[in-house]
Amino acid sequence: MADTGEGKKEEADYKRLHSFPLIRHTDMPEEMRVEAMELCVTACEKYATNNESAAKMIKEMMDKKFGSSWHVVIGEGFGFEITHEVKNLLYMFFGGSLAVCVWKCS
Amino acid sequence: MAIAPYRATRLQAVRSLGDRLDRAKLDLQEERQYHQGLLKLYPKNGTLEVIDEDVSTEVGEGLDEWAAGKILVKPPDQLELTEAELKEEFTRILTANNPHAPQNIVRYSFKERTYKPISYVDQMAIHFSLNGNMILKDSDEGRRQNARLSIEAEKPPVEDSMIISEETEIKDEESTEDIQAAGEEEAEEAGTAEVAEAAEAEEPPPLRPRERKLANQFNFIERASKTLNNPLRDRACQSEPTPCKNFSATANQWEIYDAYVEELQKMEKSKEKEKPRAHIAKKEEKRRGRKSTSLESQSDDITKVSKAAKIMERMVNQNTFDDIAQDFKYFEDASDEYRDQQGTLLPLWKFQYDKTKRLAVTAISWNPKYKDLFAVGYGSYDFMKQSRGMLLLYTMKNPSFPEYIFSSESGIMCLDIHNAHPHLVAVGFYDGNVAIYNLKKPSSQPSYKSSAKSGKHTDPVWQVKWQKDDMDNNLNFFSVSSDGRIVSWTLVKNELVHTDVIKLSVEGTTMQGPEGLQLQTLGCGTSFDFHKKIDYLFLVGTEEGKIYKCSKCYSSQFLDVFEAHHMAVDAVSWNPYHMKVFISCSSDWTVKIWDHTIKTPMFIYDLNSAVGDVAWSPYSSTVFAAVTTDGKAHVFDLSVNKYEAICTQVVVAKKKNKITHVQFNPVYPVVIIGDDRGHVTCLKLSPNLRRMPKEKKGQEVKKGPEVEIAKLDKLLNLVREPAGQAGK
Numbered sequence: 001m002a003d004t005g006e007g008k009k010e011e012a013d014y015k016r017l018h019s020f021p022l023i024r025h026t027d028m029p030e031e032m033r034v035e036a037m038e039l040c041v042t043a044c045e046k047y048a049t050n051n052e053s054a055a056k057m058i059k060e061m062m063d064k065k066f067g068s069s070w071h072v073v074i075g076e077g078f079g080f081e082i083t084h085e086v087k088n089l090l091y092m093f094f095g096g097s098l099a100v101c102v103w104k105c106s
Numbered sequence: 107m108a109i110a111p112y113r114a115t116r117l118q119a120v121r122s123l124g125d126r127l128d129r130a131k132l133d134l135q136e137e138r139q140y141h142q143g144l145l146k147l148y149p150k151n152g153t154l155e156v157i158d159e160d161v162s163t164e165v166g167e168g169l170d171e172w173a174a175g176k177i178l179v180k181p182p183d184q185l186e187l188t189e190a191e192l193k194e195e196f197t198r199i200l201t202a203n204n205p206h207a208p209q210n211i212v213r214y215s216f217k218e219r220t221y222k223p224i225s226y227v228d229q230m231a232i233h234f235s236l237n238g239n240m241i242l243k244d245s246d247e248g249r250r251q252n253a254r255l256s257i258e259a260e261k262p263p264v265e266d267s268m269i270i271s272e273e274t275e276i277k278d279e280e281s282t283e284d285i286q287a288a289g290e291e292e293a294e295e296a297g298t299a300e301v302a303e304a305a306e307a308e309e310p311p312p313l314r315p316r317e318r319k320l321a322n323q324f325n326f327i328e329r330a331s332k333t334l335n336n337p338l339r340d341r342a343c344q345s346e347p348t349p350c351k352n353f354s355a356t357a358n359q360w361e362i363y364d365a366y367v368e369e370l371q372k373m374e375k376s377k378e379k380e381k382p383r384a385h386i387a388k389k390e391e392k393r394r395g396r397k398s399t400s401l402e403s404q405s406d407d408i409t410k411v412s413k414a415a416k417i418m419e420r421m422v423n424q425n426t427f428d429d430i431a432q433d434f435k436y437f438e439d440a441s442d443e444y445r446d447q448q449g450t451l452l453p454l455w456k457f458q459y460d461k462t463k464r465l466a467v468t469a470i471s472w473n474p475k476y477k478d479l480f481a482v483g484y485g486s487y488d489f490m491k492q493s494r495g496m497l498l499l500y501t502m503k504n505p506s507f508p509e510y511i512f513s514s515e516s517g518i519m520c521l522d523i524h525n526a527h528p529h530l531v532a533v534g535f536y537d538g539n540v541a542i543y544n545l546k547k548p549s550s551q552p553s554y555k556s557s558a559k560s561g562k563h564t565d566p567v568w569q570v571k572w573q574k575d576d577m578d579n580n581l582n583f584f585s586v587s588s589d590g591r592i593v594s595w596t597l598v599k600n601e602l603v604h605t606d607v608i609k610l611s612v613e614g615t616t617m618q619g620p621e622g623l624q625l626q627t628l629g630c631g632t633s634f635d636f637h638k639k640i641d642y643l644f645l646v647g648t649e650e651g652k653i654y655k656c657s658k659c660y661s662s663q664f665l666d667v668f669e670a671h672h673m674a675v676d677a678v679s680w681n682p683y684h685m686k687v688f689i690s691c692s693s694d695w696t697v698k699i700w701d702h703t704i705k706t707p708m709f710i711y712d713l714n715s716a717v718g719d720v721a722w723s724p725y726s727s728t729v730f731a732a733v734t735t736d737g738k739a740h741v742f743d744l745s746v747n748k749y750e751a752i753c754t755q756v757v758v759a760k761k762k763n764k765i766t767h768v769q770f771n772p773v774y775p776v777v778i779i780g781d782d783r784g785h786v787t788c789l790k791l792s793p794n795l796r797r798m799p800k801e802k803k804g805q806e807v808k809k810g811p812e813v814e815i816a817k818l819d820k821l822l823n824l825v826r827e828p829a830g831q832a833g834k
Contacts, residue, residue: 018366025355076362081354089353093365099357105350 018096025091036062036090040100044074051075051098058102069106075099204229239326240319251320423504430454434502434776439792447746449753449794451739454776455505456759457482457786461513462496467780469521470767475528477773478502479509482786485517485536487766492517492536497543502788512543512550522583524572532583532595534567540585540595540602554602556595561604563587568632574641584636588649590628592656608661610648629654635678639685645702647675653690655702668705670698677720683727683814687822691717697732699744701822708825709748713740719767725775725796727814728821733765733779741795744821753795757787 021041026033039061047054055072062070066088073080076097088104207229212221241247321328424431434454442449462484469483484496495517499510516537524530529545533552539562541552556562565588572583573594582596590610596603610629630649637643642658643665651671654664671692681687687708691697693716698707715734723729728744737758740751758765763781770777775791 017370018363022365022369024365025353027351075357077358079354079356081352083350083352086349086351089351091353091355093357093362096366097359097362099362101355101357103353106348 015096022093023090024093024099025089027087027089029087032066032087033090035065036102037092040090040092040102041094044094044098044100058100062102062104066104067106070102070104073099073101202229204231206231237322237325239322241322243320247322248320251323419507420503423506427455427505430505434774434788434790437790439794442792442794445794447752447794449741449792451741451753451755451757451777451789451791451795453757454788454790455502457500457505457508457788458784459496459498459508459511461511462498462784465493465496465517465784466782467766467784467786468495468517468519470769470778470780470786471521471523472769472771472778473499473523473528474525474772476501477771480769480778481521481523481531482780483518483521483533484784485519487782495535497521497531497533499545500786505788510545512552514541514552519566520569522570522572524581524583526575527581530572530581532570532572532585534563534570534585534587536566538563538565538567538587538589540567540570540583540593542597542602554597554600556602556604560602561593561606563589563591563593565589565630569634571634571636573636584634584644586631586634586646588630588632590630592631592634592646594658606661607658608646608656610646610654611662630674632674633677635680635688637680637685638682645678645680645688647678647690647692649674651675651692651694653678653700666702666705668700670700670707671696673716676716676718679720679722681727681818682722682724683811684818684822687727687818689720689722689730691720691732693717695734697730708822709744711740711742711751713738718765721768721770721777723770723796724772725770727818729795731768731770731777733768735764737761737763737765737781739765739768739777739779739789741791743795743797745817746797748821748824753792757789759785 021037023033023037028036039058043054043057043061047057051074055074058074059070059072062072070088071082076099078099080101082101082103082105084103084105090100090102092100094100204227207227209227211224211227213224214220215222241251243249243252433452437452439450439452465484466486466488467482468485468487469481471481473479473481479499479501482498482500484498486492495514497510497512497514497518498508501509514533514535516535516539518533519536520534522532524532531543531545533541533543535541539556541555544553547553563585567585567587570583570585572581576582576596578598580596580598582594584592584594584607586592592607592610594605594607596605610631629646629652631646632649633647635645637645644656644658646654646656647670648654651669651673653668653670653675655666655668656664670690671694673692673694675690675692678688678690681689686701686703687699688702689697689699695712695714695716697711697713697717697720699709700707711732713732713734715736715738718733718735720730720732723731726743726745728742728746730742732740732742734740737756738754739757741753742751746752757779758781760783763783763785765779765781767780768777769779775796776788777791778786778788780786
């Protein structure tokens, strides 16, 4: 019982601690990175249950802001190999369980 | 216009008929009358007249009007005719018969073997002929061609269409007939219009949207030319493709979890490190003696470079001032040997800084630990021109730029470096404040500073001196000011606590103020020095020229008073070896050497100018240096010459500059002098100025304080005894 209680506590702790956006890999310039990151966070929070909608929103907003042909992948588990334009890649984790990959390739 | 060629033909024909007619007239007339089929010619001179029955008078009148304005040019051989003659009418009727045609042509007939007259005479005379290549649209020929062309144009669609109607077949047959008929006609060359008329009746020439030129098929040339087409060229360019990169990763729950955990650990570590790291960095900076002013805003990256930059700077300076460094270390003035006793001062480095150009050097002091480092205080001695102050620390290793820079709002008047803590510099300001600068702290502000609340002086602070730590091991220093107080400052828990040690009340000057108030004038202290051995004993020089021998224990009484000078005492200093002897200098041009037990001076030297500073040498009890406001430095060695300086030398760049302070380096044979333009010069003492007793054979040269004391004592005895005897 104690174990499970502890486990729950740990989980809660984990969720609380791991809610921040963690940039895993990016080559964007500072300004763009911040904007893209904030956009990802907003989208993921808005569509917490629907990754597709979140991805769509991110993609559309990025297209609008930084020119077309952005691609977004959101999921809890996936592998990928992509070709992206230099300085246009953001690969980040969010909310402890989501991975978001945003890149541009036209 | 199918008419045009035809008309031209006719016109030509007419011209040939009457060459002499005015061409313009003809043109006009013809223009007007042609369509009516009329031709009327009015030769004014009346050689030829063509009259038609249907002459319209109107036209004739119009012509006259037209001709009225014109001057007729007559040929020179024209007959001059009278009006009557001109009016006379000659009527000629032109017939179709050729008058030149022979009427009686006979031809031999072989059949009948006789000449037979030929009835047929050709009356036609051809004046001009032109083959036109156009044909009239309305002519038979024209109609035929039109018809043919229309058929040809219709044919292809007929053939192409899948359904062939009977009508078209019939038409085809007819058209073929038509063509055949036309062909026959042309062959005959006779204008039989019957067939053509029939054709016309049968099928009127179809209306065409576009008029086509009808060409005479037998006399027709079509010419065409083609301009050269500009050659076409292909050109292409391709923009550089945007650079792309490949990236691959795998995202799954454990990877995400690991990344987060790692990040959290990193954050915790950095938090832990942040504080100590900052501390360590600061300490390191201080230890390495970085420039303190510029450090505050710099990031770690730059401070990392700064050490390298500092080494580089030193190297560059070493290169630049290589010859001076060599002089400093090795040069000994060889001419001293021939000069007997006189010596010289060799200028070495000059230290100056842009921001202290207009400030006077008010204090200089060697660092007791680092023998190449010295502190310079900047301010102004001019009462009217007080401004900011600066504290710079230079090293002889880098003459081009100060090691430390501190600036203050008020002028610095004095400074002292703590013996045990060489990073602490006590400073006295013109506004009466005292402060302690900590060289280890990167801030440009003093670490501790007195304020109006904490008992600052009310007049400029003329000298500060560090003391031994007190009973509680607190740092403390003394200051003297012209407000007459001597104050001890103790550093207790980061605060400067002040204690008045003594007030320089001048005896016999107590004044009776109004309402029975007793006012006491205070002596203005300008300098002081503490005895090396006797802890409580110290001397105070004043503006009035008196020197008080005081004790720290008595706050109201003096141990002794010396009527030393006539003007302000600029410096007093105990001899480093002999415990009884001290030296004083004053603006009254004199330097005096005293035994503190005797009220009269032992030696008096008049230097012919106000003496700014005097300093004992650290290596000999009998050597001291004095600087005067006329820019000269004087070095005395009493053991060599009791009466005159062994070196008097102008050591400033410009004559106007006044030397304010002098200090001997505790180790090297150099002095530094400061002038009132902010320059500090380092000078090397020539061998004569630091000569030690000569070695004698078999005798060991004694060294040490005892020797030095004995040396000075010996000298003093010479002076004392007669004085003592006189006293007795």
